[in-house]
Amino acid sequence: MNIRRLTELALLSSVALIIFVIELRIPNPFPIPGVKLGLANIVTVYAVFRYQPAETALIVSVRLLLGAMFSGNPSALLYSAAGAVCCLLGMLALRNVLPEKQIWLCSVIGAMLHNAGQITAAIIIMRSFSVIAYLPLLLVTGSLAGVFTGLCTQLLLNRIKR
């Protein structure tokens, strides 16, 4: 990895982190655990389409770790990490299947996989199946957020030519 690449990755990670921290300040209209707009994932989807899988994974893990520290909520790391791993694997697989025009769809599927991962982590950690009731709610809100971040990424990819 050359210096230029390293700098780009660091820049993207800090952009994601800044978006994440600003989003923490926005009050959540849905008082349901796990529901979030997830604006920082604009950077994730962008990286999926413009960078190597390993590089994208680096950006996401830096954001997860530092984000957990900055939000003062380290216990949330387990849930968000489980979601992020599912989301990332799914989107990396879809990257080659979906045409350029359907990046937003990739983001929606990523959001759903994120929610599924979160709930699975919650079931394991809380040792209770009752949290699965949140899955449908998370899928609906998550796919809305996914459409939004996906469209943002699509705009971004069109503007920033390689």
Add this chain to the structure above:
Amino acid sequence: MRNRKPLIAVIVIILVSACLSVLILRHSDQQAVEIVQDGAVLYTFDLNSTADRDIRISAPDGGYNLVQIRSGTICISEADCPDQTCVNMGKLQSDYLPIVCLPHKLIVRFAEEGS
């Protein structure tokens, strides 16, 4: 658009979850409530016959939640976690949707019939 299959799959999943969400958000007429932490049932109540009270539940990591029972309703009134989601969820209303506090592994839910 070359491949429509993913799009159709996503739409089907969203529609199914939307229907399930409506079902899940329905209000419950049950009265038996249990408080579960880390997979173990700590308390069970019958909301009709329980007097107003506050229960402080400590979490293994040193945090706490304050569970409040007021005239047949139950909610988490206070927690020392940063996200406060469990407090914002308000009263327990749905059969299927428990109040959960992820950082403290705490669940407040309606108990199953007959248990």
